[in-house]
Amino acid sequence: VDYALVKRSRLADVRSGRVPLEQVCDADRYLLRAARFHGAVGDEACPVCRKEQVTLVSWVFGEHLGRAAGSARTDAEIAVLAGRCDEFTVHVVEVCRTCRWNQLVTSYVAGRAPAATRRRAAKA
Numbered sequence: 547v548d549y550a551l552v553k554r555s556r557l558a559d560v561r562s563g564r565v566p567l568e569q570v571c572d573a574d575r576y577l578l579r580a581a582r583f584h585g586a587v588g589d590e591a592c593p594v595c596r597k598e599q600v601t602l603v604s605w606v607f608g609e610h611l612g613r614a615a616g617s618a619r620t621d622a623e624i625a626v627l628a629g630r631c632d633e634f635t636v637h638v639v640e641v642c643r644t645c646r647w648n649q650l651v652t653s654y655v656a657g658r659a660p661a662a663t664r665r666r667a668a669k670a
């Protein structure tokens with residue numbers, strides 16, 4: 547799922563003054579910390595302050611993840627989880643560590659196909 551449209555309309559709201567900056571630049575300490583330790587530098591400059599490149603933080607969610615569920619993970623860690631765990635969801639959030647802009651930019655499914663799908667695939 548691509549959230550580009552949501553992001554664009556949110557930014558338009560900010561630029562037109564319909565939405566106050568504090569409402570979109572509200573990354574909390576937990577998210578900023580995750581950006582610092584688990585984030586990857588993105589290709590784009592922060593769309594709000596343009597002072598730095600956004601940091602991309604990937605959060606993993608899923609019942610098969612055990613203790614890892616709901617945590618921020620690096621791409622390398624996600625690759626390991628994907629080889630070991632059944633399907634889980636990854637939410638990628640872009641964060642600006644300067645102005646605290648944050649926005650969900652994409653989500654995708656990683657991990658092994660559920661057992662039922664694997665059986666079907668084996669028969670085919």
Ligand SMILES: [Zn+2]
Nearest residue numbers: 592595642645
């Ligand atoms: Zn910024």
